[in-house]
Amino acid sequence: MPSYDISRSRFRLADGHTVVLTESVLGDPVPQEFFAEQQELLDCGLIDGTGAVSPLLAPLLETLIRPVVVVTVESDGRQGRLHHGLLIGGDHAVAHQAWPGEAESEYSLVEPRTAVGALANMVNLQAANAADAPAIEVVEATVGTLDAGLAAVDSAPLTPSGSEDRDHVRQALADAGGLEEPQLSHFTEMLMEVRASWRMTAAWRGRDGDDAGLVMRGFGVWDCGPLGYWHRELPAEPVREGQVDASSVLRLVRVRPGRVWELISELLPQPDELRFVGPR
Structure with missing residues (x-):
């Protein structure tokens, strides 16, 4: 299930959730196969009944949709393969980190000047x-x-x-x-x-x-x-x-x-x- 922490601008989202959110922001119809993810976002309050996206997500989605630099981190270990990353946009940077066995990754806003530290933390x-x-x-x-x-x-x-x-x-x-x-x-x-x-x-x-x-x-x-x-x-x-x-x-x-x-x-x-x- 998606969730969020307003105090630290953190969001737990699966790939399907980000598809729904970006399609909604762009004004495109959400593919039918993501109906369950759309309903979960509605249930937790990140979208409303009209499909409008919560303003809380504005910096994150702006960066996801129009990144300037995309950094991917692929890590293999005893708990399997995990995918992390950092997206740097014109005004914001967004880090995302996976968790073993969980569908959702944690997305958080980070200061662009701390990008190296954020990536070092991921590994x-x-x-x-x-x-x-x-x-x-x-x-x-x-x-x-x-x-x-x-x-x-x-x-x-x-x-x-x-x-x-x-x-x-x-x-x-x-x-x-x-x-x-x-x-x-x-x-x-x-x-x-x-x-x-x-x-x-x-x-x-x-x-x-x-x-x-x-x-x-x-x-x-x-x-x-x-x-x-x-x-x-x-x-x-x-x-x-x-x-x-x-x-x-x-x-x-x-x-x-x-x-x-x-x-x-x-x-x-x-x-x-x-x-x-x-x-x-």
């Missing part, structure tokens, strides 16, 4: 995750080897000590080939410790002379808990469909939390990189 960037640098700073394998390791993690026997789990994963990586010691053992530990792997992508209408085009840039990171953060340099983001196969090189480089913050900052466009259409 739980922690300065405390700054353990001493390991002897191995770079791990290089193939995507096929990674797939074999992840499959082994999913099928690993659960034992109190965890040693058999690790042996199972290490053997799968060794059988896949491409890794030698000490990288083999270290990559095994990374797969056992990984809390989440995520990728962050920003897109906007860019400027290239008089021509406008979609500009995208992104990066990927593994959060391996006590083993720190690892920047996935290869395959380099943004990865497009069909671009990566089992033979593609996987390269992970150990980075400090401060470097992850810098990568988030570098993701966002500078004003001269944007092409504004219409009045500014």
Whole structure:
């Protein structure tokens, strides 16, 4: 069910709710398959009987409909895949964060100047995750080897000590080939410790002379808990469909939390990189 918190400009909305709201604002008919979501919005007071949208939603919907920059965060972890993001408009910025097992995401207004902090919060960037640098700073394998390791993690026997789990994963990586010691053992530990792997992508209408085009840039990171953060340099983001196969090189480089913050900052466009259409 949708809900809202007036004091903090927060709204819990599912994808179907945002479809109903944006169609209503644009004056278009709401598709019949979203009748249930329309009724839920009516029941909670975010739309009225005539289909008019609550003024509380005006800044949020203005940004959803006409974003200048769209940042998506796709996070994979033990509770599945979650989609977060940030939309920066002409006057407002809207963050949205998913919750495991829930249809609704939390949408909230944030100050545009705090965009980097909001994105860092979505991936739980922690300065405390700054353990001493390991002897191995770079791990290089193939995507096929990674797939074999992840499959082994999913099928690993659960034992109190965890040693058999690790042996199972290490053997799968060794059988896949491409890794030698000490990288083999270290990559095994990374797969056992990984809390989440995520990728962050920003897109906007860019400027290239008089021509406008979609500009995208992104990066990927593994959060391996006590083993720190690892920047996935290869395959380099943004990865497009069909671009990566089992033979593609996987390269992970150990980075400090401060470097992850810098990568988030570098993701966002500078004003001269944007092409504004219409009045500014």
